Amino acid sequence: MTRVRFAPSPTGYFHVGSARTALFNWLFARHTGGVFLLRIEDTDVERNREEHVDGIISAMAWLGMAPDEAIERQSARTERYRVAIDALWEAGFLYACDCTRDEVEARTADRATPGYDGYCRARGLAREGRALRYRTPDDGVTVVEDLIRGRIEFPNRAMEDFVAVRSDGKPLFVLANVIDDRDMQITHVVRGEDLLPTTPKGILLWRALDEAAEGEAGWGEVTPLPAWAHLPMLVNEQGKKLSKRRDPVAVELYREQGYLPEAFRNYLALLGWSPGGDREKVGLDVLVAEFRLEDVHHAPARFDVQKLAHLNGEYLRELPVDEFVARSRPWTVPEEEAAAGRWVPGAAAGAPFRPPWPPERFDEAVFVRMAPLVQERVTRFEEVPGMVDFLFLADPELDERSWQKAIAADADGARALLEGAIAAYQGCEWAPDDLKAVTLAVGESAGRKLAKAQAPIRVAVTGRTVGPPLFESLAVLGRAEVVRRLAAAVERLSAGTGS
RNA sequence: GGCCCCAUCGUCUAGAGGCCUAGGACACCACCCUCUCAAGGUGGAGACACGGGUUCGAACCCCGUUGGGGCUGCCA
Numbered sequence: 001m002t003r004v005r006f007a008p009s010p011t012g013y014f015h016v017g018s019a020r021t022a023l024f025n026w027l028f029a030r031h032t033g034g035v036f037l038l039r040i041e042d043t044d045v046e047r048n049r050e051e052h053v054d055g056i057i058s059a060m061a062w063l064g065m066a067p068d069e070a071i072e073r074q075s076a077r078t079e080r081y082r083v084a085i086d087a088l089w090e091a092g093f094l095y096a097c098d099c100t101r102d103e104v105e106a107r108t109a110d111r112a113t114p115g116y117d118g119y120c121r122a123r124g125l126a127r128e129g130r131a132l133r134y135r136t137p138d139d140g141v142t143v144v145e146d147l148i149r150g151r152i153e154f155p156n157r158a159m160e161d162f163v164a165v166r167s168d169g170k171p172l173f174v175l176a177n178v179i180d181d182r183d184m185q186i187t188h189v190v191r192g193e194d195l196l197p198t199t200p201k202g203i204l205l206w207r208a209l210d211e212a213a214e215g216e217a218g219w220g221e222v223t224p225l226p227a228w229a230h231l232p233m234l235v236n237e238q239g240k241k242l243s244k245r246r247d248p249v250a251v252e253l254y255r256e257q258g259y260l261p262e263a264f265r266n267y268l269a270l271l272g273w274s275p276g277g278d279r280e281k282v283g284l285d286v287l288v289a290e291f292r293l294e295d296v297h298h299a300p301a302r303f304d305v306q307k308l309a310h311l312n313g314e315y316l317r318e319l320p321v322d323e324f325v326a327r328s329r330p331w332t333v334p335e336e337e338a339a340a341g342r343w344v345p346g347a348a349a350g351a352p353f354r355p356p357w358p359p360e361r362f363d364e365a366v367f368v369r370m371a372p373l374v375q376e377r378v379t380r381f382e383e384v385p386g387m388v389d390f391l392f393l394a395d396p397e398l399d400e401r402s403w404q405k406a407i408a409a410d411a412d413g414a415r416a417l418l419e420g421a422i423a424a425y426q427g428c429e430w431a432p433d434d435l436k437a438v439t440l441a442v443g444e445s446a447g448r449k450l451a452k453a454q455a456p457i458r459v460a461v462t463g464r465t466v467g468p469p470l471f472e473s474l475a476v477l478g479r480a481e482v483v484r485r486l487a488a489a490v491e492r493l494s495a496g497t498g499s
Numbered sequence: 500g501g502c503c504c505c506a507u508c509g510u511c512u513a514g515a516g517g518c519c520u521a522g523g524a525c526a527c528c529a530c531c532c533u534c535u536c537a538a539g540g541u542g543g544a545g546a547c548a549c550g551g552g553u554u555c556g557a558a559c560c561c562c563g564u565u566g567g568g569g570c571u572g573c574c575a
Contacts, residue, residue: 112500113502130573193504194569235568302511310525313537378537440534
């Protein structure tokens with residue numbers, strides 16, 4: 001039975017690199033029929049924030065990756081760490097050190113290999129109140145057998161005596177990590193490549209813990225080493241490791257923009273891995289069936305929002321219309337959704353998203369009629385309100401550039417056309433096909449083809465030169481309102497505003 | 500500096516010695532479709548970093564060079 005864990009530290013929002021690591025762990029667990037754990041590594045009390053734990057959990061739930069067992073927290077395991085540290089100390093693997101960083105640097109400034117110089121090794125300092133260093137071997141190599149990269153050798157002499165325990169008695173990342181992996185019987189450690197250099201330290205500690213277990217320290221059991229798999233980094237445009245500070249990589253941000261979790265997950269899976277052949281857009285079943293750590297890439301991958309957006313558009317378009325409408329609700333009726341206790345964009349950041357229209361003017365029945373046309377024109381839900389706002393606003397929000405281009409640039413022609421449309425629309429059948437035919441005729445008498453004839457009407461009614469198909473829009477909006485807006489445009493033209 | 504990792508179109512990738520005249524996707528360009536915008540269709544441009552080996556044969560194996568990246572905290 002395989003057991004894997006995703007072990008984030010809640011020191012910032014949940015970012016795409018972490019999400020990818022979580023996903024690969026999760027896929028591996030599902031593929032092998034194993035267990036997927038979530039372990040919150042919150043030993044650094046100064047940097048950890050509880051809200052970030054919530055962010056991790058909700059983002060994982062959004063992506064459909066719930067842990068299979070209760071969430072573990074390092075902060076709840078201090079007693080366990082204490083026992084392990086005692087055992088390591090008693091077995092002689094650790095020594096106390098009171099050097100400051102400045103002191104070490106001063107002593108080693110002219111050396112070829114910087115790092116701790118072993119100054120306190122033989123000083124026999126008492127343990128209390130001091131950092132504890134692990135005494136690394138002077139020669140030999142520590143081998144990491146990596147499922148993705150193969151055998152990697154680290155010369156022990158290049159590894160300094162690293163601090164394993166802080167002066168306050170708490171274990172540092174590597175130690176806590178190893179103790180946890182042993183206790184939780186982790187069989188495969190799947191994590192980012194940035195952790196590769198600390199892996200030999202973990203192996204050294206793991207073996208030390210094994211030895212301590214066989215001694216008289218009363219510590220745990222001898223535990224087989226897990227297999228390692230170091231995933232290639234996710235990098236930014238400059239090829240650097242994604243950074244929470246520099247790069248816009250919060251998973252929550254993508255959710256708020258209206259990416260579908262299934263699309264986001266699919267895209268994430270494509271970063272450093274491929275289902276093989278020409279396949280890209282694949283369902284969860286294929287992801288799970290095909291995922292193998294051995295097939296994971298070695299080279300870093302760039303996160304490409306454009307490709308994500310395209311993939312999202314594909315997923316969006318294949319949604320049944322009623323589902324598209326339902327899943328648009330956080331962006332069309334966020335107040336209602338929030339009142340029902342459901343997720344809405346922006347809420348986490350304290351600035352809930354609001355569509356441009358007053359809530360009471362939104363009419364889902366009207367939206368449903370337009371939905372199929374909207375669906376094939378957006379790549380993210382965030383774009384939905386802007387596609388249909390003219391239907392729910394008392395007056396369309398007039399885009400000045402559109403007005404200039406389609407109306408003001410040829411004021412006389414536009415006036416003639418708008419007036420022609422007003423007249424024609426008064427008595428015609430009110431359905432898309434009829435409106436199209438009527439508009440075509442109005443255009444012909446004004447010497448314009450349909451493309452040119454519809455432009456002023458579109459701007460007058462919707463406020464913009466681009467949008468969903470015009471005649472369907474007119475049909476949905478209704479005769480009276482369309483005529484009113486056309487007349488308003490003519491009046492605006494006469495008043496000379498917007499020129 | 501030291502240790503480690505990496506290297507196929509701009510980007511994500513297919514490719515496990517002959518199937519490669521290197522395939523797909525995003526982005527880009529052109530055309531078609533078309534009431535705008537999209538979507539869709541067709542076509543185009545576009546890569547095995549370089550140099551040595553090994554082999555009858557190398558994008559694939561080995562070595563080196565170059566170039567990128569990671570780590571080098573009493574952070575994780």
